Amino acid sequence: MKRRTLATRSLALAAALSLGLAACSTDDGGDSADGGGDGGGGDDQLVVGTLLPLTGTLAFLGPPEVAGVGLAVDEINEAGGVLGNDVTIEGADSGDSTDFNVSTQSATDLIGKDADVMIGAASSSVSLNVVDMVTEAGVMQISPANTSTTLSGYSDLFARTAPPDSVQGSALGSLILDSGATKVGFLVQNEDYGTGLRDNVQQTIEAGGAEAVYGGTGAGQEFQPGESNFSAQVTDLLAQDPDVISVIAFDETKAIVTELVAQGWDLGGKTFFCDGNTASYEGDFDEGTLEGVIGTIPGAEAKGEFKERLDAFYADSEGGELTSYAYGPESYDATILAALAAVRGGSADGQTIADNIKSVSGADGGTEVSSFAEGVEALEAGDDIHYVGVSGTGPLNDDNDPSSAFIGVYEYDSSNVQNFTRAVEGQIG
The missing domain is CATH 3.40.50.2300 (Response regulator)
Incomplete structure (x- = not known):
């Protein structure tokens, strides 16, 4: 029953x-x-x-x-x-x-x-x-x-x-290219979501003439889910002199941001989040820490x-x-x-x-x-x-995926809160 x-x-x-x-x-x-x-x-x-x-x-x-x-x-x-x-x-x-x-x-x-x-x-x-x-x-x-x-x-x-990530990856990669970046560093968690999204972002930026200088496909520089110490990864990444950093992570983002700030990285306009970490950080960081950071979340607002x-x-x-x-x-x-x-x-x-x-x-x-x-x-x-x-x-569609979908684009304000700015629509093969 x-x-x-x-x-x-x-x-x-x-x-x-x-x-x-x-x-x-x-x-x-x-x-x-x-x-x-x-x-x-x-x-x-x-x-x-x-x-x-x-x-x-x-x-x-x-x-x-x-x-x-x-x-x-x-x-x-x-x-x-x-x-x-x-x-x-x-x-x-x-x-x-x-x-x-x-x-x-x-x-x-x-x-x-x-x-x-x-x-x-x-x-x-x-x-x-x-x-x-x-x-x-x-x-x-x-x-x-x-x-x-x-x-x-x-x-x-x-x-x-x-x-699927092919849509968000294309949108996120396009946003990175629109920023004028040619050298992109990735901080990516080593599981299916993280590596899959990274692969799709990387394909988009490379098609647009940019390159992955750290954390790219096949480089073996991903971190394990739950990691809390990012000192070595951030040091190695910044040594490659990236124009922007794409952070593909979950709760680990707080530790990543803390380490990036400690090593002198100015996040505003040079850092990109994804749906796994585009959330409110009000009270987690000093005011203005994330101002100008861009994030994407699949789906309409x-x-x-x-x-x-x-x-x-x-x-x-x-x-x-x-x-x-x-x-x-x-x-x-x-x-x-x-x-x-x-x-x-x-x-x-x-x-x-x-x-x-x-x-x-x-x-x-x-x-x-x-x-x-x-x-x-x-x-x-x-x-x-x-x-x-x-x-x-x-x-x-035949794969039981939506045949089209929106990707929301968000920008962080001085309070470290994400705000919807626009949506882009993508078709799915």
Whole structure:
């Protein structure tokens, strides 16, 4: 038996939600709605498992992602639920890549609690740690934040609402080139996310005539996740006289910035962050330390009205205040897509969701809808649908990646707080 009690409020973040950093094909055709889509395993109770970072180096992403899933479930249930039943949430901590035992145990627990779809993880390395287990269990996994290109087309039961690193890498590399840099130093953590993003940034800068003078592909100069002493790396990097430095890291960024400042590097206008570390550092450094630093985060900026809905949900469910909205829209969209796929297929089991998720994302065209309620109405009328979500991504492609996506560009002010400046859209092959 599946749990019938709504567990949205069970995701207590407690002390784990510190601002410690880290920070990402199947055929789907068939006729629509009323059980007429692909799948139809007879499961009428949708259980959403969340595998999100409540602790560890990506814990700053936990609150907006938890809020995105919870808000979506509330709105789904207000619209009548999925297949006549309320959707329930089972929450679990993904941890990070410094201790894979956390995500292994959490995924095992969620499978044991009959999760039909697992929203998460935030870390690509964490998803790679559990995706085979999740797929074998027949559970659909949708990450709102994974960006590793390794995960493109990895499994019919894996999809994501964040773009692969080829898109962020191109955008970040272009920003570096726009700064006039010709010599780029990289400080990169040695795991799939870090090296994959670095490789894509490096390809872009090299195509534009710049070179990697430290930390580049094949140089063997990456650091291990969780590293805290960067004296030697920064000394070696600065000896190469770089024009700019690209920091691809999570919570290690605080120690990196401290060492860069100690060795005389002026970060403003010469340092670039990514989604793993573009977060608020207000109170962490002296005023003005990060002023002018540029960062990128995949996904469109959360709009005012949607932010208000996230804020209200989080205040009501957790009694707290959101300080970041990164991947909140993607988490919301992942949940709505899963629910619409279950409605289209007439069953809430993982395989049915996998069989129908591309179609409801707009891969087959159809009526544009912007909410779960609109989607259900169109499906019940026999229409194909194109869910246009708050994250601004295009329909899922054959690899279950968004076919297009926005990359947000942020600049730090004198308070060491990141501020959205603009978004660039990229297409995904």
